[in-house]
Amino acid sequence: MRNVYPIVPHCICYYHMKQNLKKEAPKCGDILQLYKLAAYSYKTKVCDKYLTDISNIHCRAFDYLVDVCVERWSLAYCPEKRYGFMTTNIAEAINSAAKEARKLPITALVEFLRDLMQKWFHDRRKAANKGSSILTDFALEHVKSNQEKSQLCVVQPIDYTKYVVKDNEGKVWTVDLESRTCTCHKFDLDMLPCAHAITVCRHTRVLKERLCSDYFTTQWLQTTYAPSIHQVPHPSSWVLPEHVWVLQIPLKVRCGSFEGEHNCKKDEGEYTVSEVLLKAFSSFSSLGTSAGTIFSLLTPHSERIPYVTVWDPLQ
Numbered sequence: 001m002r003n004v005y006p007i008v009p010h011c012i013c014y015y016h017m018k019q020n021l022k023k024e025a026p027k028c029g030d031i032l033q034l035y036k037l038a039a040y041s042y043k044t045k046v047c048d049k050y051l052t053d054i055s056n057i058h059c060r061a062f063d064y065l066v067d068v069c070v071e072r073w074s075l076a077y078c079p080e081k082r083y084g085f086m087t088t089n090i091a092e093a094i095n096s097a098a099k100e101a102r103k104l105p106i107t108a109l110v111e112f113l114r115d116l117m118q119k120w121f122h123d124r125r126k127a128a129n130k131g132s133s134i135l136t137d138f139a140l141e142h143v144k145s146n147q148e149k150s151q152l153c154v155v156q157p158i159d160y161t162k163y164v165v166k167d168n169e170g171k172v173w174t175v176d177l178e179s180r181t182c183t184c185h186k187f188d189l190d191m192l193p194c195a196h197a198i199t200v201c202r203h204t205r206v207l208k209e210r211l212c213s214d215y216f217t218t219q220w221l222q223t224t225y226a227p228s229i230h231q232v233p234h235p236s237s238w239v240l241p242e243h244v245w246v247l248q249i250p251l252k253v254r255c256g257s258f259e260g261e262h263n264c265k266k267d268e269g270e271y272t273v274s275e276v277l278l279k280a281f282s283s284f285s286s287l288g289t290s291a292g293t294i295f296s297l298l299t300p301h302s303e304r305i306p307y308v309t310v311w312d313p314l315q
């Protein structure tokens with residue numbers, strides 16, 4: 001991961017970490033609850049408090065959480081923004097949609113994913129273009145919820161950008177409009193105004209939308225899904241360099257041309273082209289893809305491919 005994405009921190013999904021923690025501390029609901037509170041904490045001090053509670057109850061669970069590295073699963077300690085999103089829902093959605101297709105040869109899998117992206121981009125573009133407000137529905141809901149919490153807060157200005165906000169429990173917070181931060185850290189990490197920042201907005205008549213990250217605007221959402229995903233054109237129109245003429249399939253495949261297939265040697269664990277096709281047909285029949293499509297995917301230039309290259313990804 002570090003080699004492929006050197007500047008991206010490798011964070012861990014809250015849900016999957018929790019599943020691992022269940023094995024370290026079986027039948028220990030208190031630990032899971034404390035872990036959730038630690039993971040979702042906006043302040044490092046609060047996260048530390050819950051970690052200490054865990055260490056007092058279950059040393060092995062504590063060691064596991066620290067060994068994995070707190071920065072990878074904690075919202076407060078994450079070196080980059082998680083925007084409050086602690087689970088990998090996007091990756092899970094793709095994994096779930098491609099559950100059956102993952103059994104297919106790589107070219108068929110790539111075509112399946114392209115087809116999926118075409119549909120998702122179209123549906124989301126259509127939904128995004130219906131948006132008429134500055135913020136997305138998600139951001140509007142978030143701001144609305146914080147606006148309700150802000151009703152009983154009181155503001156005391158420090159200077160033109162910094163304000164002290166006292167909430168209904170008597171707690172005091174400092175909001176800085178210039179740096180878009182609040183001592184509750186929700187404004188900083190969510191990139192959307194917290195209840196205290198919204199209180200300042202009301203006091204100063206600054207628009208709440210001005211304090212939201214561009215990522216949460218309808219315009220940004222529309223731009224994200226603006227590109228169209230097209231069909232792969234007919235193989236006859238492809239312009240391919242010579243080295244691509246040799247097709248690589250991430251299965252143990254070795255054989256000659258279709259005409260000479262009966263002459264090829266087959267070892268254990270290897271498949272002939274016809275067997276690969278058979279596997280693809282059976283897998284794709286449940287996905288509603290035609291046999292003709294599979295054939296064109298696996299044999300884009302069958303007349304030019306003398307051999308299907310042996311490539312074992314495990315070696």
Ligand SMILES: [Zn+2]
Nearest residue numbers: 182184194196
């Ligand atoms: Zn705040």
